[in-house]
Amino acid sequence: MASITRTVTYGKQAISFDVKFRPRTTLDIAVQPDRSVLVTAPEKADLDIVDRRVKEKARWILKQQQFFNQFEPRTPPRQYVSGETHLYLGRQYRLKVHSAEHRSVKLIGRYIHIHTPTPQDTDAVRQLLDTWYLNHAKKKQQERLDTCFQHFAPLGYTQPTLMIRSLQKRWGSLTPTGNLLINRELIRAPRRCIDYVIIHELCHLKHPDHSNQFYEFLSSMLPDWETRKLKLEQL
Ligand SMILES: [Zn+2]
Numbered sequence: 001m002a003s004i005t006r007t008v009t010y011g012k013q014a015i016s017f018d019v020k021f022r023p024r025t026t027l028d029i030a031v032q033p034d035r036s037v038l039v040t041a042p043e044k045a046d047l048d049i050v051d052r053r054v055k056e057k058a059r060w061i062l063k064q065q066q067f068f069n070q071f072e073p074r075t076p077p078r079q080y081v082s083g084e085t086h087l088y089l090g091r092q093y094r095l096k097v098h099s100a101e102h103r104s105v106k107l108i109g110r111y112i113h114i115h116t117p118t119p120q121d122t123d124a125v126r127q128l129l130d131t132w133y134l135n136h137a138k139k140k141q142q143e144r145l146d147t148c149f150q151h152f153a154p155l156g157y158t159q160p161t162l163m164i165r166s167l168q169k170r171w172g173s174l175t176p177t178g179n180l181l182i183n184r185e186l187i188r189a190p191r192r193c194i195d196y197v198i199i200h201e202l203c204h205l206k207h208p209d210h211s212n213q214f215y216e217f218l219s220s221m222l223p224d225w226e227t228r229k230l231k232l233e234q235l
Contacts, residue, residue: 005131007103008051010058014103014116014124016131019050029057031064034166036130080125086112087235088133089140090190097125105132137164137187141194145180148198151221157205171232172197174204189235196228 003020017029017037027050028040041050054061078084085092093112100115105128107113112132118124142162149159160180167173167183174180180201186194199222207214218225 005135006047006051006054007127007131008055008058010055010062012118012121012124013058013062014127015054015058015061016127017054018134019047021045027053029054029061031061031068032166033068035065035068036166037061037065078126080122080129086129087188088112088136089187090193095129103128105129133187134164134184137182137184138162140187141182141198144191144194145198148195148202151199152202152205155206157202160202160205172201174201176208189232192228193232193235196222196225196232200225 003018005016005018007014007016009015015037017039019039019041021043022040024040024042027042027045030038030040032038037054039050039054078086080095080097082095082097084095086095087093088107091110093107093110095114096111097114097116097119099117099119101117102115103117104115105112106115112129114125114128116124116128141164145159145162153159158178160174160178163179163181164184165181167181171183171186172181180198182197186197189197200218203214203218203221206217222228
């Protein structure tokens with residue numbers, strides 16, 4: 001089921017959130033331990049009303065985010081200021097934060113340009129960049145899954161549904177219900193490492209465990225998986 005990402009402002013703060021539409025009559029707002037905001041809305045909900053409800057709960061959302069903030073290990077802390085480098089698909093890009101009337105994030109050359117009315121507000125910059133990463137993760141990872149799955153489709157398997165998630169200890173995970181969870185940070189890794197994670201998880205369609213048969217199957221699908229894994233661990 002698709003979700004969309006939106007942003008509202010509360011004072012000087014930008015609040016980004018994902019909206020999922022479900023067959024239900026009420027709207028629910030939740031702040032998750034990774035500080036992301038998830039809105040579950042009725043299928044035909046008006047987006048203006050969704051935005052308004054998020055704004056009404058903005059104080060509570062920011063409080064919840066602050067609460068989860070204290071558990072966040074920050075090594076090294078990202079500053080979200082001009083000059084700082086961030087990884088995207090394995091390449092370093094330099095951040096350039098500009099003052100502008102409208103918010104936008106654009107990757108041009110070796111730079112990620114962030115336009116915001118509040119360039120000093122690093123939380124707002126972080127939120128904009130997080131949303132940008134998440135949107136690109138959804139698009140790119142779906143592309144990679146579609147490509148990688150081409151090797152599995154002839155074997156009769158059903159393509160799992162991609163879900164980008166904040167996973168604490170794993171890059172990916174295949175659920176028994178046919179969902180492929182991919183760590184939202186994986187979009188920072190090179191494409192060959194992304195493909196390794198996806199193919200590893202797809203091999204679990206045949207072998208749910210990490211038995212010898214699993215690794216034999218993985219090696220047949222991706223002979224150089226070990227060098228890709230090593231590269232990923234060195235990120
Ligand atoms: Zn595994």
